[in-house]
Amino acid sequence: MSRPEKAPPLRRRGEPMRRAVSEVVVRLLTDQGPEAVTMADVAAAAGVHESSLYRQFGTREKMIFEAATRYSDQALPAQPAGDDIADDLRSTMRALIEYLNTPQGAALVRLSAVPVSPEFDQERTAYWHRRLDRSADVVRHGVETGQLKADTDPTLVVDALAGPVLARLALFHEVMAMDDVMRLVDQVLRGITV
Known part of the structure; x- marks a missing residue:
């Protein structure tokens, strides 16, 4: 080294x-x-x-x-909610894939799975919960504007979208292809769109 x-x-x-x-x-x-x-x-x-x-x-x-x-906040800014939930979710997932396709983004997300210290692990978990909750705000906006079913659980939608992407990175050290991620967004939307 x-x-x-x-x-x-x-x-x-x-x-x-x-x-x-x-x-x-x-x-x-x-x-x-x-x-x-x-x-x-x-x-x-x-x-x-x-x-x-x-x-x-x-x-x-x-x-x-x-x-x-600091790096993650700058390289992966929260995506604002707009007028079209499909575009919003595609934009959110596109930003995640672009982040993971950088050596820094991939390394920092992999670091999330490595125990460092109880204090560090607790702060890191709280940070990622806040980040994912900001993504859930996009889904909440979709519910509030009537684009998504009223009983849609925003946290589960974010988990359904980000989970496969992060699992692929953790298990296989590869980033899911953008086309596959966009198809994933479409499949999830089919289950929750009004």
Whole structure:
């Protein structure tokens, strides 16, 4: 396992430091896995002092969590609900597949299945619940606008769509083809559309 390249020492503080640290952490997670992320290596590669990392993040796990969620929030923004539930669900799933087709997205989702520490695992679970609940908002909007049956369970719809995609990634280390995902959306919609 190779050590990350050292960055020139900088006097980064606040947001510029957090951004630089997040970029290094995501790169290490993607290229080498969570075991490669150490405070010393991240500090050297980001051009900051190791003590600054401890002051900003407290623990290695919190640093990894912030980097992973920061990247995911930027690369996989919540999709807004529009006027057509079919378009909304296709857009949501298209964004997920595009995210998973990046080395970073695939690595960060795989990290979700790796136990790190009780605190990290709890925060990570809460984060993904919030993310999936935002996707369920699109389905709720479809129910509220009368496009979907009134008894549609938004959480189950999101599970029915995201579950096969995430299972394929976890079990086979492959991303479901976009055409298959769009067919999945159509099949799920047939069961819940008014």
